[in-house]
Amino acid sequence: MTATGAPLAVRARDVLACEWTKLFSVRSTFWTMLVAVVTPVAISTVVAEALANAPTKDAPLDPLLPGLFSLEYAVLAIGVLGVLAFSTEYGTGLIRTTFAAMPRRRAVLAAKAVVIGVVSLAAGELVAFASFFLVQAVLSSHGLGVSLSRPGVPGALLAEGILLCVVAMIGLALGAIVRHTAGGIAALVGLLILPGILALLPAPWGARLGRFTLLLAAHQVTALHPATNQFSPALSLLVLLAWPAVALLAAALMITRRDA
């Protein structure tokens, strides 16, 4: 039969097409994307205005900070998008139809990761650059802005976009591992607010452990003036990428071992 002789590339394209159709045929995708893109762009200008008018200016203002702060809203929405990719299929039982059509479950995970990865990265870069220009417009009126050509700025903006992709991948993996929408989102939120919880630990430990959390690592990677008591930006980037790698690996292991 010709079907069994289909080359790997063709089969990969088929599975990707399937997941692409699935992602863009439900409304939740459009809502989460809307929240992920519009909210941070809107909030970043407000944050920029607030920072520029702050009465104390002891610490040098990082002109990229407003953009990063506002990205934390986008991170939640895009993470939920990732969780939903698997949790809704498990919740409805659709996952059995999916796995019956595609018995190679890791291929399904990989296809979802590629589709959602591409979409979240695109959304992330869009948000990062859009809010950068808005924020700098606000800051420039106070004489605090920076231009895109300044060393370190393009890299930081790219990293901001990558943060969204990273969180989407973690959400996807959590959805596959937890298999419930509410549980998956709870786990995701738990991971994201970890820095706040670790900050409550006694003196050296809060910072030591905090270096390993997603958002603090992201701050180090994207800041123009990285903190000195944290990992270097390069090491922080590794931390940032290790999270989704570990999560997806765990998902890949569990997805094949459990009954659908």
Next chain:
Amino acid sequence: MIEVDQLVKRFGAVTAVDGLTFAVRPGHVTGFLGPNGAGKTTTMRVILGLDAPTSGTALINQRRYDTLIRPLHEVGALLDATALHGGRTARAHVLSIAQSNGIGRRRVAEVLRLAGLEAVAGRRVAGYSLGMKQRLGIAVALLGDPPVLMFDEPVNGLDTEGIAWIRQFLLALAADGRTVMVSSHLMSEMAQTADRLIVIGRGRLIADTTTAELIASSTRRDVLVRSPRAGELAGLLTARGATVTRQDDGGLAVTGVEAPAIGDLAAEHGIAVHALVPRSASLEDAYLDLTGESVDYRAAAPMPAAPEGAPGR
């Protein structure tokens, strides 16, 4: 062809499937019967590679399901018609599954038409009735034009029209030379569709037979006799070695002696006979005989007997 060999599936301490062996052959509608909880759905999930067997094998055309490259061309299955994302349109749902197996949009439109969903394919499935969802599930099962089809309780919750539609569909698929396996806990439903039956209870095989054989082998074959001198006739029949049970309405249920012999005996003694009806057990009865001992949960009190005049099925 579906071949299940020494299949065992345990969930913790519960053994859902317990050494099941059977084959489902092409050209027939094979009923896969058993009470609720007998292990039908679990068996089908193992066949489809969704649940891993504890031991034993399940093969489709000599291959394990998870080795199939584009399985929709080999097997079409409907496990749970309600397992859908309500926000998706029927067309998007079918298209996404079609794409995963390299099946084009033309075939998507074709199966939607076959299932009678053409006009509503653009609607979100959340608004679909159960009958429409069953049709949608069948459309998906037909996508790859597979030689093997499996349906889990496809008529559950359907109205008469929907049941008739599915029944004709199953028969047409089998007449095409395909392997059709249909699970049900309702014998009466299978009686009209399946010509082969695999009956299981508590995860074990109880019978692997044809529908006709199952009826014939039933222990509940008797002759209903009515006579104004029933008591006298009962005595004569018992003397001939028959077993006679007097029904509540005065009729005699006779086993061990066939109807012609009963008529002759009555004539010999000048006893008028008002009714002489050979009764074969309905398939439902035969099924209950088979599965009676393998039901996990049963009502504490016996169900009231149906009135004698009720039409048999």
